[in-house]
Amino acid sequence: KAGVTQTPRYLIKTRGQQVTLSCSPISGHRSVSWYQQTPGQGLQFLFEYFSETQRNKGNFPGRFSGRQFSNSRSEMNVSTLELGDSALYLCASSAGTNKGNEQFFGPGTRLTVL
Amino acid sequence: AQSVTQLGSHVSVSEGALVLLRCNYSSSVPPYLFWYVQYPNQGLQLLLKYTSAATLVKGINGFEAEFKKSETSFHLTKPSAHMSDAAEYFCAVTGGGANNLFFGTGTRLTVIP
Numbered sequence: 696k697a698g699v700t701q702t703p704r705y706l707i708k709t710r711g712q713q714v715t716l717s718c719s720p721i722s723g724h725r726s727v728s729w730y731q732q733t734p735g736q737g738l739q740f741l742f743e744y745f746s747e748t749q750r751n752k753g754n755f756p757g758r759f760s761g762r763q764f765s766n767s768r769s770e771m772n773v774s775t776l777e778l779g780d781s782a783l784y785l786c787a788s789s790a791g792t793n794k795g796n797e798q799f800f801g802p803g804t805r806l807t808v809l
Numbered sequence: 810a811q812s813v814t815q816l817g818s819h820v821s822v823s824e825g826a827l828v829l830l831r832c833n834y835s836s837s838v839p840p841y842l843f844w845y846v847q848y849p850n851q852g853l854q855l856l857l858k859y860t861s862a863a864t865l866v867k868g869i870n871g872f873e874a875e876f877k878k879s880e881t882s883f884h885l886t887k888p889s890a891h892m893s894d895a896a897e898y899f900c901a902v903t904g905g906g907a908n909n910l911f912f913g914t915g916t917r918l919t920v921i922p
Contacts, residue, residue, distance in 0.1 A: 795860035800852035
């Protein structure tokens with residue numbers, strides 16, 4: 696079974712631009728969560744989608760948004776990029792929404808904002 | 810609210826020595842706890858998880874962790890370090906939603922030959 700895939704793996708943007716990152720979960724997984732990883736703030740939860748609905752949202756500004764499609768693939772969008780948005784963005788998929796379900800992480804998209 | 814604290818951002822051990830990575834949690838509800846490992850330029854891989862069953866949890870690659878409610882701890886151990894264990898390790902606890910993980914700041918493990 697293929698793992699979680701994220702595209703692109705690397706991205707360079709300039710301040711003020713917007714960016715869209717993509718995540719394809721493991722086949723059969725309906726929950727997709729997004730995390731931001733930076734040296735300063737560590738790993739922080741962005742949001743979770745299940746069956747095309749946002750279930751949870753972390754403490755990030757409205758510039759960060761996401762969506763999920765009927766095939767469970769998910770995208771996250773960051774508008775009006777700031778230098779501080781430079782980070783590794785990780786996507787994780789899970790079979791369900793019960794506590795204790797294992798989350799399987801993708802390799803991440805490394806975003807650099809210049 | 811849920812949170813975890815990892816003591817020691819860097820830990821060095823000799824090959825063959827005991828590995829001990831510390832994690833303390835704070836949770837207003839019975840927690841679900843996880844240890845993940847991250848190798849350079851890769852995502853996170855689950856080592857083990859505690860979900861209120863046995864307090865001693867065995868994971869992959871010879872790692873195990875013991876849940877101690879009285880100490881609010883979930884320390885990760887491995888009896889004998891291998892060079893391939895060099896990586897960053899993260900402790901995490903579930904938050905308000907089932908798939909909302911709160912991560913610790915991570916511990917980078919170096920294994921000295």
